[in-house]
Amino acid sequence: QVQLVESGGGLVQAGGSLRLSCVASGSAASFNTMGWYRQAPGKERELVADITSGGSTNYADSVKGRFTISRGNAKNTVFLQMNSLKPEDTAVYYCNYRTARYNYWGQGTQVTVSS
Numbered sequence: 001q002v003q004l005v006e007s008g009g010g011l012v013q014a015g016g017s018l019r020l021s022c023v024a025s026g027s028a029a030s031f032n033t034m035g036w037y038r039q040a041p042g043k044e045r046e047l048v049a050d051i052t053s054g055g056s057t058n059y060a061d062s063v064k065g066r067f068t069i070s071r072g073n074a075k076n077t078v079f080l081q082m083n084s085l086k087p088e089d090t091a092v093y094y095c096n097y098r099t100a101r102y103n104y105w106g107q108g109t110q111v112t113v114s115s
Contacts, residue, residue, distance in 0.1 A: 002026040002104045004095045009109030012085055016113070020080040022095030022106060029099045034078040036069065038091035038111075045094065051078060063089075085113045 008020040020036065035050025035058075049059045049069040057069055068081040078095065090113050095106035 002097050002102070004097055004104055004106035006093070006095045006106040006109045009093060009111045011112045011114065014085060014087055014113055014115050016085050017081070017083045018085065018111060019082070020093055020095075020109060020111075022078045024076045024078075024097050024104075029102075032097060032099045034071070035096045035098075036078070036080045037094045037096055038089075039094070039108075040088075040091040043091075048093070049080060050096070082111070085111075087113045087115045089113050 003025050004022055006020065006022045008018060010018060012018055031053050033050050033052045036048040037045050038048050039045040047060055048063055049057065049067055051057045051069045051071055053075065066084045070079050089111060091111060092108040093111050094108045097104045
């Protein structure tokens with residue numbers, strides 16, 4: 001079992017920045033992928049970015065060049081640095097941890113970007 005605790009959401013003006021953090025605790029596997037998804041009202045949950053335990057990253061086209069995902073030194077933490085935020089980035093952001101066998105979600109953190 002893996003527990004995910006997110007932090008760092010909030011309200012920011014367009015053009016501003018936020019940094020999300022997620023810490024995984026419990027029976028974490030050596031080979032895993034951690035990432036961030038988001039869900040806006042009335043829309044489906046979508047991938048924002050993810051990063052493997054080996055450091056390979058993947059980004060949604062809509063955030064490339066603005067968002068950066070990274071791992072902490074302990075490898076059980078993932079960060080999402082969000083710059084040049086736009087109102088369309090407003091959503092609940094969910095941390096995700098997955099292996100070949102399991103898939104875990106955090107509770108979500110609200111990010112609101114005002115115009």
